[in-house]
Structures are given as C-alpha cells and as structure tokens.
Amino acid sequence: MVALVIALALFFDFTNGFHDTANAMATPIATGAIKPKTAVALAAVLNLVGAFLSTEVAKTVSGGIIKEGSDGVQITPDIIFAGLMGAILWNMITWLKGLPSSSSHALFGGLIGAAIAGIGIHSINFESLMQKVILPAIFAPIIAGGVAYLCTRLAYALTSRHDPESGTKLTQKRGGFRTGQIFTSSLVALAHGTNDAQKTMGIITLVLIAAGTQEPGTGPQFWVIASCAFAIAIGTYSGGWRIIRTMGSGLTEVKPAQGFAAESSTASAILASSHLGFALSTTQVASGSVIGSGMGRRGTTVRWGTAGRIALGWLFTLPAAGIVGALTALLVMTGVVGVIIAAAAGTAAVLYMFLYSKKSHVGHHNAVAVEEAGQAVRFRKKKKKAMSASTAKDEPKGEL
Amino acid sequence: MKWLELVQVAGATLVAAVTVVVLYSLGVRLTAIAGDVTEQKPAWLRPLAYVCFGLCGAAVLFGLYLIIPYFGG
Numbered sequence: 001m002v003a004l005v006i007a008l009a010l011f012f013d014f015t016n017g018f019h020d021t022a023n024a025m026a027t028p029i030a031t032g033a034i035k036p037k038t039a040v041a042l043a044a045v046l047n048l049v050g051a052f053l054s055t056e057v058a059k060t061v062s063g064g065i066i067k068e069g070s071d072g073v074q075i076t077p078d079i080i081f082a083g084l085m086g087a088i089l090w091n092m093i094t095w096l097k098g099l100p101s102s103s104s105h106a107l108f109g110g111l112i113g114a115a116i117a118g119i120g121i122h123s124i125n126f127e128s129l130m131q132k133v134i135l136p137a138i139f140a141p142i143i144a145g146g147v148a149y150l151c152t153r154l155a156y157a158l159t160s161r162h163d164p165e166s167g168t169k170l171t172q173k174r175g176g177f178r179t180g181q182i183f184t185s186s187l188v189a190l191a192h193g194t195n196d197a198q199k200t201m202g203i204i205t206l207v208l209i210a211a212g213t214q215e216p217g218t219g220p221q222f223w224v225i226a227s228c229a230f231a232i233a234i235g236t237y238s239g240g241w242r243i244i245r246t247m248g249s250g251l252t253e254v255k256p257a258q259g260f261a262a263e264s265s266t267a268s269a270i271l272a273s274s275h276l277g278f279a280l281s282t283t284q285v286a287s288g289s290v291i292g293s294g295m296g297r298r299g300t301t302v303r304w305g306t307a308g309r310i311a312l313g314w315l316f317t318l319p320a321a322g323i324v325g326a327l328t329a330l331l332v333m334t335g336v337v338g339v340i341i342a343a344a345a346g347t348a349a350v351l352y353m354f355l356y357s358k359k360s361h362v363g364h365h366n367a368v369a370v371e372e373a374g375q376a377v378r379f380r381k382k383k384k385k386a387m388s389a390s391t392a393k394d395e396p397k398g399e400l
Numbered sequence: 401m402k403w404l405e406l407v408q409v410a411g412a413t414l415v416a417a418v419t420v421v422v423l424y425s426l427g428v429r430l431t432a433i434a435g436d437v438t439e440q441k442p443a444w445l446r447p448l449a450y451v452c453f454g455l456c457g458a459a460v461l462f463g464l465y466l467i468i469p470y471f472g473g
Binding site (some may be wrong): 109135139144147148150151154155158161176177180183184186188257260261264265266268269271272273275276280 | 405406408409410412413414416417419420421422424425426427428429431432433457460463464466
C-alpha cells in the first residue's frame with residue numbers, strides 16, 4: 001500500500017508539473033520570447049532546481065486542515081491514496097478542458113473528501129480550511145492582478161516616447177522586454193519548483209511517517225526530494241499545451257512589456273507568499289497576473305468569458321476532487337479488492353482521457369499561434385490616431 | 401484570521417514587482433534613447449541603462465537570497 005501511494009504521489013507530481021507549465025511559460029511563448037520547446041525545457045530544469053532549493057513548504061503540507069496527530073485522528077495511507085486519486089483525476093479533466101486550475105486545491109479537495117468519507121466530518125478543521133484554502137483563493141488573483149495592472153501601467157508609462165516638439169509618438173523600442181521575459185518567466189518556473197514539488201514531498205513523508213518507516217517530525221528524506229523534483233521536471237517538460245493555449249492567448253493578447261510585468265508580479269507573489277507563510281496557489285496568481293496586465297494596457301480586451309470559465313473551474317476544483325476522493329475512500333475501505341478496483345478504475349480513467357486528448361492534439365506546434373498573437377491586436381475602431389501610433393509601437397518586434 | 405500576513409504578502413509582492421519592473425523599464429527606455437541616431441545625446445546614457453539592468457538583476461538576486469534558507473535568509 002505504501003509503495004502504491006508513493007507511486008501515485010509521484011504521478012500526481014507529474015500531472016502537477018505539466019498542468020502548471022503554463023503558469024511560467026505561457027506568456028513568453030505567446031510573445032515569441034522563447035521557442036515553445038526551449039521554454040518547457042527551461043521550465044523543467046528550473047523546476048528541478050527549485051525543488052531542491054527549499055523544503056520549507058513540505059513540512060506543513062496538509063497544514064492542519066485534517067486534524068492529524070495524537071489528539072486528532074490517525075491519517076492512514078488509504079486516505080491519502082484516495083485523496084491523491086481525486087486530485088489526479090481532476091487535474092486530468094481540467095487539462096483536457098484547457099483550464100488552468102490549482103493543483104494544490106485538487107490535492108486538498110481530494111484529501112478532504114477522502115477524510116470525510118473515511119473518518120468523518122469531524123476530521124476536518126474548517127477554520128484552518130477557510131484560512132489556508134478559501135481566503136487565499138479569493139485574494140491570490142486580486143493581489144496578483146492588481147500588482148500586474150500597476151506594473152503594466154508603469155512599464156508602458158516609463159517607456160512611452162513622444163517627440164518633445166511635435167508630440168507625435170516616436171518608435172517605442174520596447175523590444176528589450178522580450179529579453180527580460182526570459183528571466184522573469186524563469187523566475188516563475190523556479191518559484192513553482194520551490195512551491196509545488198514540496199506538496200508531493202510532504203505527502204510522501206506523511207505516508208512514510210504513517211507507515212512507521214520514518215520518525216515523526218523529521219523533514220523529507222533525500223530520495224523523496226530527488227524523486228519529486230524529477231517527477232515535476234518531467235511533467236513540466238511534457239508540457240500542458242492545452243493550458244498554455246488558454247493562458248497565452250485565450251485570456252488576452254500578451255505583448256512583451258505586459259508579459260514582463262505579469263511574470264514579475266507572479267514570481268514576486270509566489271515567492272513572497274511561500275516565504276511569508278500565506279500560501280497562494282501558483283495557478284491562481286498567474287491567471288490573475290495575466291488578466292491584470294491585460295487590463296493595464298490600453299486597447300487590449302480581456303476575454304471575460306474565458307476568465308469566467310476558469311473561475312468556475314476553480315469553484316468546482318475543491319468539491320469535485322473531494323467527491324472523487326470520497327468515493328475512492330469508500331471503495332478502499334472495503335478491503336484489498338476495493339483497492340485493486342480503485343487503482344484499476346483510476347488507471348483506466350487516466351488512460352481514457354489521454355487517448356481522448358489524442359483526438360484533438362494540441363502540441364508545441366499549435367499551442368499558440370505566435371504571429372497571430374503578435375499582430376492581430378484588437379484596437380477600438382474609433383481611435384484611428386492611436387491605431388497608427390500603435391503600429392509604430394509594434395515595429396521593434398521585427399528588428400529583433 | 402491572518403490579515404496581517406495577507407497584507408504583508410500583498411505589500412511584499414507590490415514592492416518586489418514594482419522595483420523590478422521600474423528598473424527594467426528605465427533600462428529599456430534609456431537603451432532606446434541611446435539608440436536614437438538623430439539626437440545629440442550625452443554619452444552616459446547607455447552605461448546608465450546598463451546600470452538599471454544591473455540593479456534590476458541585483459534586486460532579483462537579493463530577493464532570492466532572502467528566500468533560500470541555504471543562505472541563512
């Protein structure tokens with residue numbers, strides 16, 4: 001059972017990686033700053049490095065949401081198995097739909113559902129749930145979006161060039177932002193590694209402690225850190241192209257300066273939050289930043305329909321993963337046969353979704369139409385003057 | 401509730417992101433001015449642009465230094 005859970009946890013880590021490639025790499029791919037293949041490779045390496053950098057988060061993974069420990073309930077590998085099942089299935093479904101949803105929420109949802117079904121509703125610490133999951137979910141996009149909005153305005157204000165005499169717009173020469181994007185998106189990938197690989201490490205450590213092979217209160221062992229780091233890196237490299245498409249061109253058209261501002265905000269928010277102990281979801285921060293930067297540049301439209309679809313996906317993440325987790329927990333409780341049925345059903349479901357995805361293949365070649373995203377920027381018709389000025393603004397792209 | 405921590409995170413995010421973006425934007429702006437062929441311009445423009453990029457990089461590295469526990473941050 002322990003081995004099964006560890007395998008499942010590593011697979012969750014893998015889905016987490018490829019689900020979240022988009023957070024770091026969607027905007028630079030959309031602006032053409034980095035080639036898609038290079039981008040995911042870069043993200044994979046940085047995730048790997050990030051996972052080794054800090055294991056602070058790993059120590060507080062379930063974070064008291066489920067009352068474990070001596071005075072609470074005993075959390076068993078069965079419960080964790082069920083929870084992981086819920087998380088993985090939800091991750092696969094949202095990936096199929098191209099929705100950037102929070103992998104951590106899926107994990108929490110699955111664990112909560114499994115704990116309720118397996119132990120009872122009293123096992124959940126609702127105050128902690130509110131504090132660690134619900135509130136951050138509301139504030140993450142707001143904080144990131146607000147900061148990204150401000151940064152985008154600043155970046156454009158600081159680099160807008162007018163002729164002092166005639167007042168006409170000069171060539172804006174904002175090409176430098178594209179180079180900058182390489183660095184900021186790398187930072188996001190690094191932040192993601194320090195943050196998200198930790199969750200799986202925490203889970204495996206939890207299992208090892210529950211199984212009695214590791215002393216309670218100790219940090220993750222080295223082989224756990226290493227395997228989690230590699231699982232998330234491989235996942236990242238596989239690339240969730242569907243989600244990259246949504247984030248890169250589905251929400252708003254992204255320009256280099258916007259992308260730079262959005263990524264700076266995302267990286268700052270993730271690093272600040274994981275360091276100061278108010279954990280925010282990487283995905284929600286990144287989506288918020290992209291929307292914020294879309295609002296910050298005049299003339300761009302944010303597709304609120306897509307944004308709404310994503311928000312709806314977030315709302316469903318916790319309960320949906322919870323229900324799968326709960327069902328799996330009920331199955332597992334029946335004994336060995338139940339475990340086998342649950343494992344087989346889970347594998348079958350994942351396989352089915354994978355095969356289904358092959359029907360409409362989204363790969364690095366068609367994830368984001370770069371030329372289209374760069375040129376087909378929508379400007380409001382009444383602003384004829386702004387339009388010609390903006391085309392001048394776009395020119396430096398060709399020079400690079 | 402951890403309102404204080406929330407405000408802290410929001411503040412830190414704002415300060416960090418604005419620092420990076422402002423410095424980098426200034427760098428981009430100065431490079432652009434330095435690249436203009438027509439105008440008469442002082443010679444320190446381009447070095448100043450590099451200083452901005454450098455400061456921006458330093459700010460990022462300082463942030464990482466604060467965060468990574470290995471360095472005792």
